[in-house]
Amino acid sequence: MKRVAVVGVGQTKFGEHWNSSLRDLSTEAGALALKDAGVEGSSIQALYIGNMSAGKFVSQEHLSSLAADQSGLLPIPATRCEAACASSALAFREAYMSILSGQYDIVVAAGAEKMTDIRGETASAALMGAADQEWESAIGLTFVGLYALLTRAHMQSFGTTREQLALVSVNNHKNGALNEKAQFPFEVSVEQVLKSPMIADPLRLLDCSPITDGASAVVLASEEAARKFEKPVWIAGSGQASDALALHDRQSLTEMLATKAAAKIAYGQAGLSPGEIDVAEVHDCFSINEILAIEDLGFCEKGKGGSFVEKGNIARDREMPINATGGLKSIGHPVGATGVRQIADLVRQLRGECGKLQINGAKTGLALNIGGSGATAVVHILKAE
Amino acid sequence: MKRVAVVGVGQTKFGEHWNSSLRDLSTEAGALALKDAGVEGSSIQALYIGNMSAGKFVSQEHLSSLAADQSGLLPIPATRCEAACASSALAFREAYMSILSGQYDIVVAAGAEKMTDIRGETASAALMGAADQEWESAIGLTFVGLYALLTRAHMQSFGTTREQLALVSVNNHKNGALNEKAQFPFEVSVEQVLKSPMIADPLRLLDCSPITDGASAVVLASEEAARKFEKPVWIAGSGQASDALALHDRQSLTEMLATKAAAKIAYGQAGLSPGEIDVAEVHDCFSINEILAIEDLGFCEKGKGGSFVEKGNIARDREMPINATGGLKSIGHPVGATGVRQIADLVRQLRGECGKLQINGAKTGLALNIGGSGATAVVHILKAE
Numbered sequence: 001m002k003r004v005a006v007v008g009v010g011q012t013k014f015g016e017h018w019n020s021s022l023r024d025l026s027t028e029a030g031a032l033a034l035k036d037a038g039v040e041g042s043s044i045q046a047l048y049i050g051n052m053s054a055g056k057f058v059s060q061e062h063l064s065s066l067a068a069d070q071s072g073l074l075p076i077p078a079t080r081c082e083a084a085c086a087s088s089a090l091a092f093r094e095a096y097m098s099i100l101s102g103q104y105d106i107v108v109a110a111g112a113e114k115m116t117d118i119r120g121e122t123a124s125a126a127l128m129g130a131a132d133q134e135w136e137s138a139i140g141l142t143f144v145g146l147y148a149l150l151t152r153a154h155m156q157s158f159g160t161t162r163e164q165l166a167l168v169s170v171n172n173h174k175n176g177a178l179n180e181k182a183q184f185p186f187e188v189s190v191e192q193v194l195k196s197p198m199i200a201d202p203l204r205l206l207d208c209s210p211i212t213d214g215a216s217a218v219v220l221a222s223e224e225a226a227r228k229f230e231k232p233v234w235i236a237g238s239g240q241a242s243d244a245l246a247l248h249d250r251q252s253l254t255e256m257l258a259t260k261a262a263a264k265i266a267y268g269q270a271g272l273s274p275g276e277i278d279v280a281e282v283h284d285c286f287s288i289n290e291i292l293a294i295e296d297l298g299f300c301e302k303g304k305g306g307s308f309v310e311k312g313n314i315a316r317d318r319e320m321p322i323n324a325t326g327g328l329k330s331i332g333h334p335v336g337a338t339g340v341r342q343i344a345d346l347v348r349q350l351r352g353e354c355g356k357l358q359i360n361g362a363k364t365g366l367a368l369n370i371g372g373s374g375a376t377a378v379v380h381i382l383k384a385e
Numbered sequence: 386m387k388r389v390a391v392v393g394v395g396q397t398k399f400g401e402h403w404n405s406s407l408r409d410l411s412t413e414a415g416a417l418a419l420k421d422a423g424v425e426g427s428s429i430q431a432l433y434i435g436n437m438s439a440g441k442f443v444s445q446e447h448l449s450s451l452a453a454d455q456s457g458l459l460p461i462p463a464t465r466c467e468a469a470c471a472s473s474a475l476a477f478r479e480a481y482m483s484i485l486s487g488q489y490d491i492v493v494a495a496g497a498e499k500m501t502d503i504r505g506e507t508a509s510a511a512l513m514g515a516a517d518q519e520w521e522s523a524i525g526l527t528f529v530g531l532y533a534l535l536t537r538a539h540m541q542s543f544g545t546t547r548e549q550l551a552l553v554s555v556n557n558h559k560n561g562a563l564n565e566k567a568q569f570p571f572e573v574s575v576e577q578v579l580k581s582p583m584i585a586d587p588l589r590l591l592d593c594s595p596i597t598d599g600a601s602a603v604v605l606a607s608e609e610a611a612r613k614f615e616k617p618v619w620i621a622g623s624g625q626a627s628d629a630l631a632l633h634d635r636q637s638l639t640e641m642l643a644t645k646a647a648a649k650i651a652y653g654q655a656g657l658s659p660g661e662i663d664v665a666e667v668h669d670c671f672s673i674n675e676i677l678a679i680e681d682l683g684f685c686e687k688g689k690g691g692s693f694v695e696k697g698n699i700a701r702d703r704e705m706p707i708n709a710t711g712g713l714k715s716i717g718h719p720v721g722a723t724g725v726r727q728i729a730d731l732v733r734q735l736r737g738e739c740g741k742l743q744i745n746g747a748k749t750g751l752a753l754n755i756g757g758s759g760a761t762a763v764v765h766i767l768k769a770e
Binding site for chain 1 (some may be wrong): 386406408437438439440441443444445446447449450451453454458459460461462463464465466467468469475478479482483485486487488505511513514515516517518519522625626627628629630634642643646756757760761
């Protein structure tokens with residue numbers, strides 16, 4: 001099979017952008033990615049953009065053509081992909097497959113979300129579009145409520161502790177404190193997490209990723225086209241899988257079966273085992289989700305994720321650095337932008353450009369982007385060579 | 386390049402479905418397509434679904450996994466594509482490219498929209514998400530208003546008449562009167578069109594496609610896999626292009642540049658000229674759009690679309706049968722479902738299964754699906770052999 005590389009990355013600052021619109025953010029991220037790649041807009045043959053809910057957030061569907069227009073890329077094909085918070089991992093995957101299909105050589109994959117401009121309802125209510133409307137949203141559940149249920153199940157089945165959950169946020173904020181693109185670039189202590197306001201028992205404020213505005217973009221190139229670029233980073237594996245939207249329809253509440261299925265495909269394509277991954281970006285929308293990811297990606301046995309975190313194994317200088325640039329918790333989570341932001345951060349790690357956040361000698365990276373409470377999982381594995 | 390075929394098609398009745406939800410409609414269309422193909426769900430490797438605005442219409446994003454779950458297809462990858470009313474043509478195109486990429490052999494492409502359940506705002510307001518929110522929606526324009534502007538420009542530039550516009554609806558209703566899946570299966574006269582209520586001058590009620598619930602699905606197969614199916618219909622060309630969302634940013638108001646760009650790609654891939662197309666499904670969301678399509682697809686000279694229609698050339702028994710099964714006007718326009726519905730109808734034409742609506746000897750078909758007021762255009766060309 002032919003290979004595809006990432007040859008440029010860009011990201012806006014994540015945060016509350018009161019002076020930038022969705023289109024401004026999308027364009028900024030795209031321009032940064034093109035600049036990083038050193039490529040002109042005229043070389044871009046197609047655009048994929050991940051966005052979860054601009055219809056609800058800013059009354060704008062059809063973001064694909066808008067982004068292409070605002071970026072001066074007309075008349076190239078432009079396609080929006082959506083699977084809730086996994087939207088831009090899907091945009092990236094579709095971009096990847098479009099190159100493999102032979103239709104294009106150089107494609108942009110982006111993600112964008114403007115969450116702070118919503119009117120008429122709360123962002124939390126809009127986000128419930130990612131869950132099952134008939135069985136979950138309609139009865140008043142929120143996303144933190146859904147993840148609180150998953151947390152309780154994990155604590156009961158495996159003895160996962162409140163402190164272990166808190167240590168996820170502590171790790172990610174420690175990393176994000178050094179990330180200039182992060183929404184909340186400061187450290188937090190276990191005590192601060194445990195004393196932060198209760199949101200949905202047992203999850204507290206500092207277990208939760210924030211409401212964020214932001215955009216991200218990467219440039220992908222076919223093997224032949226990639227030769228013209230400096231420091232290509234290769235897509236070694238790409239897996240995607242689905243599970244039921246509604247928690248009550250799941251076979252398990254203590255594992256993400258979609259993650260396991262997507263990871264199996266990606267590991268198989270890459271010819272790598274979990275132990276051969278040097279750095280991972282996983283979807284810590286709530287602290288429990290990083291523990292689930294650690295287990296379901298095979299970094300430790302099922303049920304041991306809490307103690308894996310407690311032992312400090314996920315720190316930047318330890319065996320399995322996770323969310324080394326801050327994760328969703330500290331960097332922020334503009335839902336449609338997160339998947340490509342994860343890819344962009346991995347690419348910078350594999351190029352050795354992460355400065356104080358660099359994982360020395362990192363040659364392989366894995367990104368896990370989750371949609372909703374686990375109904376979509378997308379795993380990508382990148383390699384420096 | 387390898388070939389990809391359509392091997393099964395399905396469609397719900399289009400109309401007001403008060404007793405079926407979005408998920409019911411999606412599942413019904415998918416099941417019909419699988420039954421038509423004679424394939425088990427266990428053979429389906431991925432699902433693409435086009436949907437414009439379920440977030441606004443029924444507070445449900447993340448329709449991809451929901452559809453996969455409800456159809457019993459877990460844990461296959463499921464991806465929603467969106468570009469307003471062109472959403473499911475994009476789902477079809479992504480499904481096509483995913484097979485060309487070598488990732489899958491048998492894939493379902495679907496489209497679904499439930500427009501009549503909206504609460505809190507009108508469907509017309511939600512549809513404005515397809516236009517430019519900052520420059521068009523915010524000042525109170527509606528979609529029929531946007532197309533009324535395009536109609537006036539065409540009338541002024543080329544002398545297109547009110548009667549010629551009416552004849553588009555007359556033709557499509559004449560065909561749709563025999564389509565059992567159509568929302569409005571009855572004929573209309575020129576006089577009825579011209580006396581129907583004014584919506585946005587010069588467009589009247591019977592120039593406008595309706596608000597509709599419905600879903601559509603097709604099964605695609607790689608060249609090798611397609612050998613196991615009866616009567617495969619081949620994808621000979623696939624083109625997609627973008628234009629500015631906002632009309633004021635367009636280079637032209639009397640042609641759809643995205644249609645021209647997409648058609649050029651599709652004709653080139655198929656090795657066909659407009660004169661070699663036997664039957665076409667075009668996007669008659671408003672009557673003017675069929676006249677624009679006729680011109681921009683090259684079926685006649687620019688500006689002559691009105692007289693082309695007036696001469697009766699688009700009738701089923703004439704040289705360029707257009708919307709031979711009723712078009713958006715008579716069949717209905719569940720926005721996210723229309724693109725795949727067009728493909729499904731073409732496939733049935735090329736198989737010779739359209740009964741009273743059959744275009745005898747049709748061997749090549751073209752589908753044009755438009756997003757918004759023309760910012761996305763997707764053209765597919767199918768061949769019987």
